[in-house]
Amino acid sequence: MKFLKKPYTYTLIFGCLLTGGFGYSMLKTFVLSEAIAIVKATESSSYPTKSQAATATSAVQTDTSYLDEHIQATIETITTNNTTVYVADIQITSPEYLQTALAQNTFGTNVTAKTSEIAAANQAILAVNGDFYGANSTGYVIKNGVVYRDTIRDDAENGDLAIYADGSFRIIYENEISAKELVEEGVINLLAFGPSLVEDGEIVVNNNTEVGQAMSSNPRSAIGMIEEEDGSLHYLIVVSDGRTAESEGLTLYQLAQVLQSYGATTAYNLDGGGSATLYFNGQVINKPTTNGRTITERAVSDIVYIGY
The missing domain is CATH 1.20.5 (Single alpha-helices involved in coiled-coils or other helix-helix interfaces)
Incomplete structure (x- = not known):
């Protein structure tokens, strides 16, 4: 006492x-970690025309290509700005084959898994890390047509990439439209990282654009769309190495230049740095690193993938 x-x-x-x-x-x-919602089986079937029976009856695969009757994908490795860059060129016959998946099939706080693990669990042919929604407490989260979070992100000026049921891309801003309205408009998936890199075929970032306080040269991940005259669905996924002696890394402007050079009319920056991971035909293609020394994947909240 x-x-x-x-x-x-x-x-x-x-x-x-x-x-x-x-x-x-x-x-x-x-x-x-805190699980908030478990993904139900029906929540992965949000496309109005999705065929549950659609599978590849025959596929031809190599280390750098995949081809079946619905999906065609090739990986090209280039060197630009002292950096190794991997460019995935993807063509699909239906938008249902462009999907997203959550780590552990769960929406929640600090629920993560490696990109390759989430990809394998969903039998993905090709996958890239997504927007790492779990690193933020705000921002819309719309995955496979389900709204998991509807609070406006703190950095809404970066814009989001809306992916519609017809497979088209559009840049939207959360302070201009609600999550409910987006779904009503036909948005199936929303990626909330950014910024937008290419719009209407023109680069919309400059040499000084960066995400927060990140270094100018980094490992990067991005997704883009090539709008074809015949209306076919043609996409690009670009991932670069960085922060190593072999690969310096790209600026956002340099990343945008790569996407534009391959014909992207709309392109969007995904979570990069140690998260940047490209998975293809059962293997991690790039060399993800967080410290510039150890090649290892970072566990993330979600992925974007091509598959059935």
Whole structure:
């Protein structure tokens, strides 16, 4: 009891409680996982014309290509700006083959898995890391036609990439339209990272554009669409290495240049850095790294993939 009467005691107790509360808050934000919603089987079938029986009856695969009656994909490796860049050229017969998936089939806080693990679990032919929605507490989350979060993102000026049921792309801004309205318009998937790189065939970033306080040269991931005159569905996924002696990394402008050079009319920056991962035919194609020394995948919240 004498101890409790000492003047510094309450200060000490208050300090311990404050520190403990702060520590728990940090753990909850960055470490402790919390499942909020489990993806139901019906939630992966949001395309109005989706054929449940659609599968590849015959596929021809190599280390750099995949071909069946519905999906055609090739990987080209180029070197630009002292960086190794992987360009996936994808053509599909129906928008249902461009999909997203959540880590552990679960929407929640700090629910993550490696891109290759999520891809394998969904039998993806080709996959790239998504927008890592779990790293943020705000921002729309729409996956396969389901709204999981409808609060406007803090950096809404970066815009989102809306993917519609017909496979088309459009850049939208969360402070201009609600998540409910987007779904009513036909949005199936929404990617909320950014910024937009190419719009109407023109580069819309400059040499000074960057995501937050990130370094100018980084591993990068991006997705783009090539609008064909015949209305076919033609996409690009670009991933670059970076932060190593072999690959310096790209700026957002340099990334946009690659996409534009391959004909992208709309292109959008995905989560990059250590998250940047390209998966194809059962293998990780690029060299993901977070520290410039160890080649290893970072666990992420979600992926974009091509598959059945």
